[in-house]
Structures are given as C-alpha cells and as structure tokens.
Amino acid sequence: MTTNPLIAIIGGGPGGLMLARLLNVRGVAATVFERDAHADERPQGGSLDLHAETGQRAMRAAGLEHEFSAEARPEDQGDRLYDADGTLLFDRDGTGDDRPEIDRTALRRILLESLPVGTVRWASGVEAIRSGADGRYEVDTGGFVESFDIVVGADGAWSRVRSLLSSARPEYEGVTLVELGFDTQRHPGVDALVGSGKMFAIGDDRVLIGQRNGHGHIRGYVGARMSETAALALAGLPAEHVRAEMLRVFAGWAPSLLDLIETGDVLAVRPLHALPIGHRWATRQGLTLLGDAAHLMSPFGGEGVNLALADAMDLADALVSGEGWPAVARYEAAMTERAIPAAEGAAEGLHATVSTGGVATVLDHYRSRVQPVA
Ligand SMILES: Cc1cc2nc3c(=O)[nH]c(=O)nc-3n(C[C@H](O)[C@H](O)[C@H](O)COP(=O)(O)OP(=O)(O)OC[C@H]3O[C@@H](n4cnc5c(N)ncnc54)[C@H](O)[C@@H]3O)c2cc1C
Structure with missing residues (x-):
C-alpha cells in the first residue's frame, strides 16, 4: 500500500458512508461512488436499531454520537406479538433496552453531512472494475474511468465488487x-x-x-x-x-x-x-468488501446495519494502521467470523x-x- 493510497468506496449506504467518515477523521480521503442521483432519490426504508457494541460504537468512533442522540428514539424499543385472530399475546414497552431506533434517512443524512462536500459522487453507478496495467483498479461508471489503489465494495446485496473476489451469489x-x-x-x-x-x-x-x-x-x-x-x-x-x-x-x-x-x-x-453463511474469499491486494456485500442476511436478526457499521470501523482501522494489506486480510477474517452467528440467527429467526x-x-x-x- 502506498503512503497515500487512492481509495474508492463503491456504495453510499450506511457502511460505505461510515467508512468514508472514519477515514476522513483520520485525514485520509476517499471517494464514494453512489448510484442514486441524490440523497432523497428513493425512500431509504424503515427504522434501524443501533446496538451498543457495533452500530452505536461506530457512531462514537465517527464523533457523531450527539447527532445520533438527537435523532434516535429510545422510546420506540417495545415489542408486541399478536396471533392471527388479533389476540395480543405479549406486550412490553422496551424500558431498559439499549437499542435506540433511528430512521434510515436520518442516519444517511448524519453521515452525509459529516463528509467534505464532493466526497460522494451521486448518479455514479459503477458498471465495471478492472485491473489496470499500473497495478491499480479502474472504476468504470459507464464511460468515465478512474484509477484507484484500493476499491472497497460497500455496494450491498448485488455487489459488483464481490464478483471480483468470489463466485457466491445471494x-x-x-x-x-x-x-x-x-x-x-x-x-x-x-x-x-x-x-x-x-x-x-x-x-x-x-x-x-x-x-x-x-x-x-x-x-x-x-x-x-x-x-x-x-x-x-x-x-x-x-x-x-x-x-x-x-x-x-x-x-x-x-x-x-x-x-x-x-x-x-x-x-x-x-x-x-x-449469501451462504460464512461467505469468504482469498484476500486480494487492493480489493475488499464490507456490509451486505460481504454477508447479506435476512433482516430477522436485526444485525445487518450494525455489522455494516462495525465492518466500516474495523476496515478504517486496518487501512490507517500502516501495516499494509496484511491488516486488511486480518479485518476480512475477523469480519467473516463475526458475521457467522448473526447470519445463523437471522436465518433461524426467519424460518x-x-x-x-x-x-x-x-x-x-x-x-x-x-x-x-x-
Ligand atoms: C426490509 C428490510 C428491513 C431491514 N431491517 C433492518 C433492521 O431493522 N436492522 C438492521 O440492522 N438491518 C436491517 N436490514 C438490513 C440493512 O438494511 C442492511 O444490512 C444495511 O443497509 C447494509 O448496509 P450496506 O451499507 O452494506 O449496504 P446498503 O444499505 O445496501 O447500501 C448499498 C449502497 O450501494 C449503492 N450501490 C449498489 N450498487 C451500486 C453500484 N454498482 N454503483 C454505485 N452504487 C451502488 C446502493 O444504491 C446503496 O446506496 C433490513 C433490510 C431489509 C431489506
């Protein structure tokens, strides 16, 4: 890895934006390529609960705990269960839980506002990534091509970056x-x-x-x-x-x-x-994955975004460690192991x-x- 590698993050979801933020607070610039034309192009989906040791820890590491607290809804952690006849079988208001909810749109906005203007390239759907003659990777957004030392696939379930590392399909x-x-x-x-x-x-x-x-x-x-x-x-x-x-x-x-x-x-x-539980790949200098691109699972475990944010935290640490690619390879191994129980829980919860x-x-x-x- 060169001293100041050029880093491309493909995907401006929670994982990609968190990685850009965590690199930025350590003085490392990155470019985020996002397919959406702008932040409000599509509804971002429902509320997310951030867990103490993953999602909330990442928000603190990013220096965004106050912004998170201002938007979070600790009062919305209750659970109710009905049967098909409409009988209420279980009702609990969630007092004492530490998994505050935040709207996905609010989380995206907090992360976006924390980044220098121009970090995110909107309307930049990546169509291909190729190895260039100079050892870098060419990121092709449909005619416009730019070279980077490191490409991170934070591009979700149907990741294009993943196809360069593994043949696994969701x-x-x-x-x-x-x-x-x-x-x-x-x-x-x-x-x-x-x-x-x-x-x-x-x-x-x-x-x-x-x-x-x-x-x-x-x-x-x-x-x-x-x-x-x-x-x-x-x-x-x-x-x-x-x-x-x-x-x-x-x-x-x-x-x-x-x-x-x-x-x-x-x-x-x-x-x-x-994705298959325990999805892994042979590490490849300059290319890696985080979040759903690496370990897509059903939402029934409520862990997906929390893992994506924790992955971003650990990958940022690896990229700034000064130890080169072996640190990223260690990140990949640890990230894979961490996702296994969450993916097992999500599959079990769904079925x-x-x-x-x-x-x-x-x-x-x-x-x-x-x-x-x-
Ligand atoms: C119905 C539902 C409910 C959920 N509920 C929860 C929950 O309660 N708690 C929880 O923890 N998780 C939940 N999840 C899972 C959670 O949404 C994901 O795990 C999380 O969003 C993963 O973040 P990510 O950044 O890895 O990927 P994503 O959020 O998928 O972001 C990927 C980004 O990459 C962009 N992109 C994709 N391809 C390209 C390309 N070729 N070029 C450029 N940009 C590209 C996309 O536009 C997107 O912005 C739920 C998921 C679903 C479907």
Whole structure:
C-alpha cells in the first residue's frame, strides 16, 4: 500500500458512508461512488436499531454520537406479538433496552453531512472494475474511468465488487415481504396496534410486522412463504394487485390486522435473499468488501446495519494502521467470523417466525428474554 493510497468506496449506504467518515477523521480521503442521483432519490426504508457494541460504537468512533442522540428514539424499543385472530399475546414497552431506533434517512443524512462536500459522487453507478496495467483498479461508471489503489465494495446485496473476489451469489430464502407505509394521523387503528416499537402478528407461514418510525410514520411488512417465481411475478404487479394478492394470502385473519394490508401504501416487494453463511474469499491486494456485500442476511436478526457499521470501523482501522494489506486480510477474517452467528440467527429467526407454529416459537423467545431461565 502506498503512503497515500487512492481509495474508492463503491456504495453510499450506511457502511460505505461510515467508512468514508472514519477515514476522513483520520485525514485520509476517499471517494464514494453512489448510484442514486441524490440523497432523497428513493425512500431509504424503515427504522434501524443501533446496538451498543457495533452500530452505536461506530457512531462514537465517527464523533457523531450527539447527532445520533438527537435523532434516535429510545422510546420506540417495545415489542408486541399478536396471533392471527388479533389476540395480543405479549406486550412490553422496551424500558431498559439499549437499542435506540433511528430512521434510515436520518442516519444517511448524519453521515452525509459529516463528509467534505464532493466526497460522494451521486448518479455514479459503477458498471465495471478492472485491473489496470499500473497495478491499480479502474472504476468504470459507464464511460468515465478512474484509477484507484484500493476499491472497497460497500455496494450491498448485488455487489459488483464481490464478483471480483468470489463466485457466491445471494440465494432466495423462500419468504417475500411487501413493504407498506402509514401515516399515524390517517391510520389511528394501525397506530394503536403497533404500540411503542414493533409488532408482529404471526400465523402459519405468514407474518405481519408494524414498525414505528420517526415523524408520525409507521412501516409495515407483510411476509409470506412463496416460490421465487411467484415472488418475481408479485414484484412485477401494480400496487393494487399486490394488495389484492396479499389479502387473498391472509384471508381469515382478524379484521384489525387485515386493516394493515387494506390501508397501507404499497412501497415495495422484497424477496429475501442471503449469501451462504460464512461467505469468504482469498484476500486480494487492493480489493475488499464490507456490509451486505460481504454477508447479506435476512433482516430477522436485526444485525445487518450494525455489522455494516462495525465492518466500516474495523476496515478504517486496518487501512490507517500502516501495516499494509496484511491488516486488511486480518479485518476480512475477523469480519467473516463475526458475521457467522448473526447470519445463523437471522436465518433461524426467519424460518422460525414464518413457519407452522411460528407464533408459539416467537412467544417463547420473547418470554425467555424478559424471564431468563435460572
Ligand atoms: C426490509 C428490510 C428491513 C431491514 N431491517 C433492518 C433492521 O431493522 N436492522 C438492521 O440492522 N438491518 C436491517 N436490514 C438490513 C440493512 O438494511 C442492511 O444490512 C444495511 O443497509 C447494509 O448496509 P450496506 O451499507 O452494506 O449496504 P446498503 O444499505 O445496501 O447500501 C448499498 C449502497 O450501494 C449503492 N450501490 C449498489 N450498487 C451500486 C453500484 N454498482 N454503483 C454505485 N452504487 C451502488 C446502493 O444504491 C446503496 O446506496 C433490513 C433490510 C431489509 C431489506
């Protein structure tokens, strides 16, 4: 590694922006290539809870703990569980938990505002990365080509950078979520159902999730088992057809729960994919990965963004260590090991929740968290 390597970070999600920030506070510049045309091009998705040892620690390392506290919602850590008849089986307000929620848009804004102007190249979708004759990597954004010593793939589930390091592809997990949006003023029934945080309603092979976001918004997720072909067909339908199909799948559920499907704005259809657990690659000078690009997993463990932020912290340490690429190779090995239990937990959580008898399993899980077995 040269003294002042030119660093490209592909992807301006939480992981890529955190890496740029952590390098910047240590006086190392990096360029972030982001496909979105600007910060508000698309809704960034629902609320995220940042965990003490990963997400929150990264915010502190980045010197952004005050900005985080100003936006975080510690009051929104509650859990509710309903069965398909609408019976409330579990209700806890989350007092004493240390996993404050923050809206994804707010997190992205905090990170963006912490970076020097021009760090992020918007509307710069990377189409190819090639080895150049000078030992550098050429980053091609569709006609415009620039060379870098180090390229970090922070480009999420369908990472282009990953394909230079490994042949692994995310696999469909058999469950698809339809994402819904609500405004609490217009949807008082949904507001009351969700409580102070997250609610799950679980029936055989189906789940309804409501998640409180900031500024009077609620996100909903309607999840069901279906084939990949059915998921792709659903994703191609107009919003009202998606709603009708989900109402068919959830026929017989309590009207209070069906209200979510009937009234929410259909925002997206998200088939859930995951990389093989323990995904690793032979280290290659100048190229590495972080976050979902390295260890995509289902959101049922609630760890994805936390791992992406922790990866950024550890990779920044490796890049500024002065030890060269062996430090990055150590980062890759440790990052892979750290992601394994999280990915196992995410797969287990998904398949236990969206299953026959899932409601009993999740109820046991919640009860064991508040009444630890002696
Ligand atoms: C429905 C859902 C709910 C979730 N809930 C939670 C939760 O509660 N808690 C949690 O911890 N995690 C959650 N996750 C997971 C979390 O969103 C991810 O783990 C996290 O966003 C990963 O961050 P990242 O920076 O690695 O990748 P991403 O957030 O995917 O960011 C990648 C960025 O790269 C850009 N990009 C992609 N390709 C290119 C390209 N070729 N050129 C340039 N730019 C490119 C994208 O536009 C994007 O901005 C959830 C995920 C989903 C789908």
